Amino acid sequence: MTDYGIQLPVQSQSTIYAEEWEAAAGAEDLVEIARAVDRAGFAYLAVCDHVAIPHRLAPAMSTVWYDPVATLAHLAAVTERVRLLSHVAVVGLRHPLLSAKQYATLDHLSGGRLILGVGAGHVREEFEVLGVDFGQRGAVLDEAIDALRAALGPDEFPTHHGxxxxxxxxxxxxRPAQRRVPVWVGGSSPAAVRRAALKGDGWLPQGDPRDRLPDQIARLRRLREEAARGGAAVGCGMEPLTIGAITEPLYVGTPKWDVGRRTLSGTPEALAESLRAYAEMGVHQIQVRFRSRSRAELIDQIGMFGADVAPRLS
Structure with missing residues (x-):
């Protein structure tokens, strides 16, 4: 069966995907939704990362971006089994030893539930105010992944020279509870796909439509196979790559309101039939998001998906 996870609402409120009710939501809502996700058998819950949003981007992105480590630690304490994903942490904004301290502590306290999702970032002003070269962010991320591998590994005194x-x-x-913290690389640009293939344990695409995924997946596999034959992929160790996809917005059942033309809705079997196409492409985990008008409706959608759709994903 394809694994399924969710990017949580409330903690990030870009106008691209936030629902109206999220503007007035807060900590209690996040906790209840995380508990519902845990009960419904989701593989992971995810939160985003931005430090500060400039005026020019605030109308579209909003300035609501919860800190990923603080949020995931809070939610770890109120859930039992669901994994905790940063989707994605802009790790180039922080020194790797600082990130390692935070995420190692999170993994330790949660009993080994962390998945570290990383990405290059795109907001120039964030980099400038923190003294990081925006133009070098790709190269910085490449090295940050290597440094984090060392700092989150088994050695109490890690070493990295770069x-x-x-x-x-x-x-x-x-130290982290896991012997090896999975690192999933986010992004769909050619550079991000290459980075995922050569350095990642998983790939988190950023909104690739279905018709684009097969070519992206084929490139991932080709790059990884070439690196394995050449012995170049030291960072990821050539372990199996977990390939992800972000699905269309979903609504389980027949909606009585306008859920948008891109939203997939219908019976559990109809939704499962549509979503099984991802596994046929070679996708291992799908990230879902539900249309909703309230916390209660969202929790109902999460529960119905876990009980009625997920068992049909095989």
Missing amino acids: KFYDFEGLGQRP
């Missing part, structure tokens, strides 16, 4: 980061002889505890 162009942007250099450290050794500095110990950090607690």
Whole structure:
């Protein structure tokens, strides 16, 4: 069966996807939704990352972006089994030892439930105010992944010597509960796909439509196979790559309101039949998002998906 996860509402409120009711929602809503996700058998819940939004982007993006580590730690304490994904952490904005301290602690406290999703970022002003070269963000991310691999590994005193980061002889505890924290690379540009193939344990596309996914997946596999034959992919160790996809918006059942023309709606079997196409392309996990008018309606949708749609995804 294809795994399924969800990007949580409330914690990020871009006008591209936020529902009206989220503007007045808060911590209690996030907790109840996370508990519903946990009960419904979702593989993961995810939160986003932005430090500060400039005026020029605020009308579209809003300025509501909860901190991923604080939010995931809060939700770890009120859930039991669901994994905790940063989708995605802009790790180039922070020194790897700082990120490692935060995410290692999160993994330790949650009993090994972290998936570290990383991405290059796109807001120039965030990089400038934090003193990071926006033009070098791709190269910074490439090295940050390597540095984080070292800092989140089993060694209490990790070592990394690179162009942007250099450290050794500095110990950090607690260590992650997992021996190897999965690193999923986000993004759909050619550079991001290559980065996922060569350095990632998973790929998180950014809104690729269905008709584009097969070519992207074929490129991922080709790059990874070429690297394996050449012995170049030291970062990911050539472990199996978890390929993801973000589905169309969903509504389980027949909606009595306008859910938008792109939204997939209908019976559980009809939705499952449509979503099974992702697995046929080679996708291992799908990220879903439900249309809703309230927290109660969203929780109902989550429950119906877990009970009635997910068992039919095989």
